[in-house]
Amino acid sequence: MKKAVVLLSGGLDSSTCLWWTLAHNYKPFCLLFDYGQRHKKELKCAIRIARKAKATWQVVRFRLPWGGSALTDRSVRLPRRRKLKEMISDKIPPTYVPARNTIFLSFALSFADAIKAETVVLGANAIDFSGYPDCLSYGDRIAKVLYLCSDVIGRAPCAHEGPFSVLHNFLAREKFFAARSGI
Numbered sequence: 001m002k003k004a005v006v007l008l009s010g011g012l013d014s015s016t017c018l019w020w021t022l023a024h025n026y027k028p029f030c031l032l033f034d035y036g037q038r039h040k041k042e043l044k045c046a047i048r049i050a051r052k053a054k055a056t057w058q059v060v061r062f063r064l065p066w067g068g069s070a071l072t073d074r075s076v077r078l079p080r081r082r083k084l085k086e087m088i089s090d091k092i093p094p095t096y097v098p099a100r101n102t103i104f105l106s107f108a109l110s111f112a113d114a115i116k117a118e119t120v121v122l123g124a125n126a127i128d129f130s131g132y133p134d135c136l137s138y139g140d141r142i143a144k145v146l147y148l149c150s151d152v153i154g155r156a157p158c159a160h161e162g163p164f165s166v167l168h169n170f171l172a173r174e175k176f177f178a179a180r181s182g183i
Contacts, residue, residue, distance in 0.1 A: 003117035005108045006030045008057065010045030013123030018053055021121055029115060030057035031108055035064065035097065037071045038078070060107055070094040 004026035008014045021028040032046045043059070050057035067073030076094050101122070108120045 001025065001027045002119070003027050003029060003112075003115060005112045005115070005117050005120045006055070007104050007108055007120070007122040008032050008046045008050060009123070010042035010047075010049060011123070014046070015049050015123075017121045017123040018049065018055060022053060022055075026119070028053065028055040028121075029111070029117065030055050031104070031111060032057060032059045033104060033107075034059050034061045035072065035100070035103075036062075037097075038074070039071075062103075064097070066098075069097040071097055 002025065004021040006014065006018045006021055006028045008018055008030040009032075018028055018030060030046070030050045032043055032050070034040070034043055037043075047057065047059075064072060067075060070076040070078045079094060105120065105122065108122070111117070112120050
């Protein structure tokens with residue numbers, strides 16, 4: 001059976017990606033992240049979802065030694081009751097964790113290499129990016145960079161021979177597409 005590393009946040013998009021792997025005959029290996037975020041609600045949801053799917057999962061724990069995000073730095077005020085105008089502005093919100101998806105993809109690529117998985121699946125979505133740069137086309141570019149780097153530094157794209165891909169099923173899709181895909 002093909003193996004897929006799924007970046008599982010506990011949200012709609014990544015949960016749908018997990019179920020997509022099952023529907024497409026992959027054995028999913030879910031990576032969940034505790035990066036020092038103030039809340040653990042999504043992490044708890046991700047664990048419940050992985051268990052429900054009977055998927056193998058593990059939590060990767062790390063701390064970024066720098067601040068810069070209201071999610072990881074208690075000296076930065078969390079936004080409360082933001083108005084729609086603030087949420088759709090071009091300004092990067094204080095909850096943005098610098099390069100978080102890039103870091104997650106790096107872990108996923110390493111894990112995929114270690115378990116000889118054929119693909120990494122992430123549910124980043126540009127539509128609900130809320131000003132997060134690593135959910136825009138940047139997310140697509142970083143996936144390609146990681147793929148190319150893996151080819152340069154490591155044998156075939158990963159340690160095993162054969163095809164390898166980084167899938168981001170919902171990057172440029174509308175939210176209802178993710179929801180409909182999960183039905």
